[in-house]
Amino acid sequence: xxxxxxxxxxxxxxxxxxxxxxxxxxxxxxxxxxxxxxxxxxxxxxxxxxxxxxxxxxxxxxxxxxxxxxxxxxxxxxxxxxxxxxxxxxxxxxxxxxxxxxxxxxxxxxxxxxxxxxxxxxxxxxxxxxxxxxxxxxxxxxxxxxxxxxxxxxxxxxxxxxxxxxxxxxxxxxxxxxxxxxxxxxxxxxxxxxxxxxxxxxxxxxxxxxxxxxxxxxxxxxxxx
Amino acid sequence: xxxxxxxxxxxxxxxxxxxxxxxxxxxxxxxxxxxxxxxxxxxxxxxxxxxxxxxxxxxxxxxxxxxxxxxxxxxxxxxxxxxxxxxxxxxxxxxxxxxxxxxxxxxxxxxxxxxxxxxxxxxxxxxxxxxxxxxxxxxxxxxxxxxxxxxxxxxxxxxxxxxxxxxxxxxxxxxxxxxxxxxxxxxxxxxxxxxxxxxxxxxxxxxxxxxxxxxxxxxxxxxxx
DNA sequence: AAATGGCGAGAGCGGTGCTCTCGTTCGGCT
DNA sequence: AGCCGAACGAGAGCACCGCTCTCGCCATTT
Numbered sequence: 185x186x187x188x189x190x191x192x193x194x195x196x197x198x199x200x201x202x203x204x205x206x207x208x209x210x211x212x213x214x215x216x217x218x219x220x221x222x223x224x225x226x227x228x229x230x231x232x233x234x235x236x237x238x239x240x241x242x243x244x245x246x247x248x249x250x251x252x253x254x255x256x257x258x259x260x261x262x263x264x265x266x267x268x269x270x271x272x273x274x275x276x277x278x279x280x281x282x283x284x285x286x287x288x289x290x291x292x293x294x295x296x297x298x299x300x301x302x303x304x305x306x307x308x309x310x311x312x313x314x315x316x317x318x319x320x321x322x323x324x325x326x327x328x329x330x331x332x333x334x335x336x337x338x339x340x341x342x343x344x345x346x347x348x349x350x351x352x353x354x355x356x357x358x359x360x361x362x363x364x365x366x367x368x369x370x371x372x373x374x375x376x377x378x379x380x381x382x383x384x385x386x387x388x389x390x391x392x393x394x395x396x397x398x399x400x401x402x403x404x405x406x407x408x409x
Numbered sequence: 410x411x412x413x414x415x416x417x418x419x420x421x422x423x424x425x426x427x428x429x430x431x432x433x434x435x436x437x438x439x440x441x442x443x444x445x446x447x448x449x450x451x452x453x454x455x456x457x458x459x460x461x462x463x464x465x466x467x468x469x470x471x472x473x474x475x476x477x478x479x480x481x482x483x484x485x486x487x488x489x490x491x492x493x494x495x496x497x498x499x500x501x502x503x504x505x506x507x508x509x510x511x512x513x514x515x516x517x518x519x520x521x522x523x524x525x526x527x528x529x530x531x532x533x534x535x536x537x538x539x540x541x542x543x544x545x546x547x548x549x550x551x552x553x554x555x556x557x558x559x560x561x562x563x564x565x566x567x568x569x570x571x572x573x574x575x576x577x578x579x580x581x582x583x584x585x586x587x588x589x590x591x592x593x594x595x596x597x598x599x600x601x602x603x604x605x606x607x608x609x610x611x612x613x614x615x616x617x618x619x620x621x622x623x624x625x626x627x628x629x630x631x632x633x634x
Numbered sequence: 635a636a637a638t639g640g641c642g643a644g645a646g647c648g649g650t651g652c653t654c655t656c657g658t659t660c661g662g663c664t
Numbered sequence: 665a666g667c668c669g670a671a672c673g674a675g676a677g678c679a680c681c682g683c684t685c686t687c688g689c690c691a692t693t694t
Contacts, residue, residue: 187692188691188692189640189641189691189692193640193641212521213521214439214521214523217680217681217682218681218682218683219680219681219682220680220681227642227643228642228643228644229681229682229683230642230643230644230645230683230684230685231641231642231643233682233683233684234640234641234642238682238683239681239682239683291520291521291522292521294603294607294609295520295521295607296437296438296439296516296517296520296521296607297516297607297608298439308612311609315613341615341616342614342615342616342619342620342623343613343614343615343620344612344613344614344615346612346613347612347613347614360623361627364620364623364624364627365627365631367610367613367614367620367624368597368601368624368627368628370604371597371600371601371603371604371609371610371624372593372596372597372600372601373600374600374603374604374609375596375597375598375599375600375601375603375604376593376596376597376600378519378596378599378600378603379595379596379599379600382519382520382521382522383522384519384536384596384599385592387533387569387571387572388540388568388569388571388572388592389567389568389569389572389592390566390567390568390569391566391567394567395567395568395589395592398567398585398589399589399592399593399596402586402589402590402593403593406590406631406632407631412661412662413660413661414660414661414671418671418672442649442650442651443650443651443652444649444650444651445650452673452674453673453674453675454650454651454652455652455653455654455673455674455675455676456672456673456674458651458652458653459671459672459673463651463652464650464651464652
C-alpha cells in the first residue's frame with residue numbers, strides 16, 4: 185500500500201503535470217516554462233525539481249500522456265464488427281479531431297522533436313497505440329483479400345517484424361506490398377493532418393473537413409479496400 | 410544604384426543570416442540564439458536588432474531561404490522530357506535527400522510552427538516552389554490520361570483554384586479526383602519524410618532508403634501513373 | 635527519543651530576448 | 665564646405681528562463 189508520503193507525492197506530481205498540460209495547451213511546448221508551472225501550483229521553481237529532474241522530463245511525461253490520450257481516442261472509436269473501410273475512416277476522423285482539439289499537443293507528438301532527441305524508449309508503447317489500431321484494421325482487410333493486387337514481391341527486411349506483428353502476424357497475404365501500403369497509409373494520414381494543422385494547405389484546400397474525408401476515402405480505395 | 414551604406418548593410422545582413430543558418434544547422438531552431446549569432450559575427454546583441462527587428466524575423470528569413478533552397482533542388486532535378494513516374498520519383502528523392510542533409514532546416518519548414526504562427530505571407534511564394542514542381546508533373550500525367558480512373562465526381566470548391574492552376578490550368582481531365590490525388594501525393598511525400606526524420610519509423614522500417622523508393626513508387630502506381 | 639531523509643524556500647549562476655540611451659560616424663542637402 | 669540628421673555599434677539594464685546549491689523544517693522510520 186502507498187504510504188501517506190507517497191500518496192501526497194503522487195498527488196503533487198499529478199497537479200504539476202495538469203498545470204503543465206494546461207500551459208502546453210495555451211502557449212505550446214516551446215513556450216512552456218517550468219517556472220510558470222511552478223507558479224501555477226503555488227510552488228517555487230526549485231521545488232518542482234523534486235518531482236521532475238528537468239523540463240525535458242516534464243515534456244516527456246506530457247508526450248507519453250498525449251500519445252495515450254490519442255491512442256485511447258483511436259481505440260474507442262474502432263468498431264471491430266464494421267467493415268474495414270468504415271473502420272479506417274472512423275479512426276482517421278478520430279485522430280484528426282483529436283489533433284484539431286489539441287493542436288499544441290499534436291505538434292509536440294508529431295512535429296519537430298523538441299529537445300536534443302529525448303529518450304524514446306519510454307514513449308514507444310504509448311506512441312504505438314494508434315499505429316496498432318490502424319495496423320489491425322489493415323491487417324484484417326488484407327486477410328479478407330483486399331490490399332493484395334500489388335506486385336507481391338517480397339523485399340525482405342524492408343519492414344521490420346514488429347510492424348508485421350502489428351498487422352496480425354505472419355500470413356501468406358501479408359506480403360511486402362501489404363506491409364508497405366500499411367505504412368504508407370499510416371504516414372499519409374499523419375502527413376495530411378500535419379499539413380492541415382501546420383498551415384501547408386492554406387491556399388490549396390478550401391473545405392478542410394470535406395477534403396479530409398475525400399482524401400482518406402480515396403486513399404483507402406487506392407490501397408485496396 | 411546602391412549606396413555604399415546600403416551595400417555594407419546588405420553585406421552585414423548576409424553575414425548575420427549566414428551565421429544564423431550555421432547555428433540553425435548545428436543546434437536547431439529552438440536553440441538558435443540571437444545573442445550567439447551576434448557573438449559569431451563579432452557584434453553585440455543589440456546591434457543585430459538594427460538588421461532584424463526580432464528573433465522571429467530572423468527565423469522567418471531562414472524559413473524563406475530554406476524553402477527556396479529546397480525548391481531549387483526540386484526544380485533542378487526535374488527533367489521535363491522524362492516520363493511522369495521517373496520525374497515523380499526523382500523529385501521525391503531530391504526532396505528527401507535535401508531533408509536528410511538539412512534536418513534542422515526541414516524541421517523548421519515542415520515541423521511544428523515555431524512562434525505564434527508567424528506571417529505566412531512572405532513565405533508563400535518560396536514555400537510553393539516544390540509543390541509547383543510536383544503539381545506540374547502530376548498535371549501533365551493527368552492530361553496524358555493517367556490519374557483519371559477515379560469516380561470523376563466534381564466536388565466543387567474542395568480544392569482551390571490556385572491549386573488547380575498549379576496542375577496546369579483547367580482541363581477536362583483535371584476533375585476533382587485528380588486534384589485530391591495530387592494533394593494526397595504531396596502530403597504523403599512529406600508525411601513519409603517527416604516520419605522518417607522525426608523517428609516515427611524507428612522499429613517499423615528497416616532500410617529507410619529502400620522503403621522510401623518502394624513507398625513513393627507504390628504511391629505513384631496507386632495514384633495512376 | 636533520536637536520526638534520517640524528503641521537502642519547500644531562497645539565493646544565485648549563466649543564459650535568453652528585447653529596450654533604451656548614449657557617443658560616433660557617415661551621407662545627403664543647403 | 666559645412667552642417668544636420670539618420671544610421672549605427674556599444675553598453676547597461678529589465679524580466680524571464682533552466683538549473684544548482686544550501687538551508688531549515690518536519691514527518692517517518694529506527
